[in-house]
Amino acid sequence: MLKIKLSSLKPGARLGKDIYSYDGNLLLPKGAIITSEHLEAFARRQFDEVFIMETGTKISSEKNFEEVYSQSLDIAKSFMMEARLGKPLEFDEINDTVNLLVEQVFDQHGLFRQMRLMKNKDDYLFTHSVNVSLLCILIGRWLKCDDETIKNLGVAGLLHDIGKVFVENDILNKPDKLTAEEFEEIKKHTLLGYNLINQYPWVNAEVANAVLMHHERADGSGYPVGLKGYKIGFYASAVAVADVYDALTSSRVYSGKVSPYTAAEILWQESFGKLDPRISKVFYDKITDFYVGNEVILSNGMKGIVVYVDPSQPTRPIILAGDEFYNLAEERSITIQEIID
Ligand SMILES: [Fe+2]
Ligand SMILES: [Fe+2]
Structure with a gap:
């Protein structure tokens, strides 16, 4: 991975590290191909440098x-x-x-x-x-x-x-x-x-x-x-x-x-009567964002990839397993059992 000055960055480079806003929202994920629109957005946010992947090198952020x-x-x-x-x-x-x-x-x-x-x-x-x-x-x-x-x-x-x-x-x-x-x-x-x-x-x-x-x-x-x-x-x-x-x-x-998804669900359920809901709420809303792109094992034994997290039901994402999409918000009996690296 290379850290390069924004002034020398060209469209087409691949981002080497996730970019976050100060309050922790993902702006652009690692691996994204940088476009001229991104370059303008980086300049607006006054970024000096970004990490990009070196071609042919296995990166490890x-x-x-x-x-x-x-x-x-x-x-x-x-x-x-x-x-x-x-x-x-x-x-x-x-x-x-x-x-x-x-x-x-x-x-x-x-x-x-x-x-x-x-x-x-x-x-x-x-x-x-x-x-x-x-x-x-x-x-x-x-x-x-x-x-x-x-x-x-x-x-x-x-x-x-x-x-x-x-x-x-x-x-x-x-x-x-x-x-x-x-x-x-x-x-x-x-x-x-x-x-x-x-x-x-x-x-x-x-x-x-x-x-x-x-x-x-x-x-x-x-x-x-x-x-x-x-x-x-x-x-x-x-x-x-x-x-x-x-x-x-x-x-x-x-x-x-239990998986982070089940844990977030339990936290949310426990927040009324046990834990402070003002804190559990933000935790529940944000935590599952970080698993988009991760490979997971479902409770039905299938392996899949988290492709979309619906903000209204963050612990019930859409999973691509083989050629099929599973929407866990609808298929309530299926849960995410494990996250694989
Ligand atoms: Fe303790
Ligand atoms: Fe403890």
């Missing part, structure tokens, strides 16, 4: 994201292990990691691909923390939050489960259903995490609140307090949505994973 992800994962691992040992949290480590992630959230196709590739590849607690941080940043962008809020959301996501380092590993990774006592132990991670981070003056008070409150649900079924209503604050509500999405799409030790 995810490479960079892969490196950033694994670097963030290493740092998350190290500060969580250190917290377990009673060592202090370093502001720089957390700040630098979130800055790195914030920069990467513009490459949203790369982000979802990498999150899928990382599933089950490492300790769940660490990948989950990085994923929830990325998803919180994405929510911030989708809701057009200011830069500081987006960064705080990233910190809240990264630290939301830090209290789990104080929960016994046997309970955390137990493959079977937890006993009532074991669940009580897990629940403590909210308060343990809050107590840990609240001692640092550089941790924003709302971020600390999100660590404490991300398992509260509007119907009062959550913990640690069992608060009723949508009272837990914006950061905690965003972490709650990101947390549920990542848990649903991961093969956790004690439950099977």
Whole structure:
């Protein structure tokens, strides 16, 4: 892939990286052939440079994201292990990691691909923390939050489960259903995490609140307090949505994973009574955009490609399987079971 100045770009070149608007909407996908109209639009938007594919070269726009992800994962691992040992949290480590992630959230196709590739590849607690941080940043962008809020959301996501380092590993990774006592132990991670981070003056008070409150649900079924209503604050509500999405799409030790489409549907259903619908709505509306062009396996066993996402029913796209189109908005019994890379 080549990065070239707009002034030297000619119609006919093939775009090497997706182009997004600042608020996260896809303007032009990777692979598009650039026309003179595109060149005019780039100039209007004051783009200096774009990535184009080198002819005959296999491109990999995810490479960079892969490196950033694994670097963030290493740092998350190290500060969580250190917290377990009673060592202090370093502001720089957390700040630098979130800055790195914030920069990467513009490459949203790369982000979802990498999150899928990382599933089950490492300790769940660490990948989950990085994923929830990325998803919180994405929510911030989708809701057009200011830069500081987006960064705080990233910190809240990264630290939301830090209290789990104080929960016994046997309970955390137990493959079977937890006993009532074991669940009580897990629940403590909210308060343990809050107590840990609240001692640092550089941790924003709302971020600390999100660590404490991300398992509260509007119907009062959550913990640690069992608060009723949508009272837990914006950061905690965003972490709650990101947390549920990542848990649903991961093969956790004690439950099977679901596809991003099913996860978005579940989030939307749970948003009335449990999660904040203002956040679930934007998540539901936007998340499935990123799977157009992906190969999927349907619940009837067929393989196909997502060709169109209807904004009014984003989790029920049109799939081309063989020579046939399946409109999942009409064929309600068919679901997307898996996304293939
Ligand atoms: Fe949690
Ligand atoms: Fe979590």
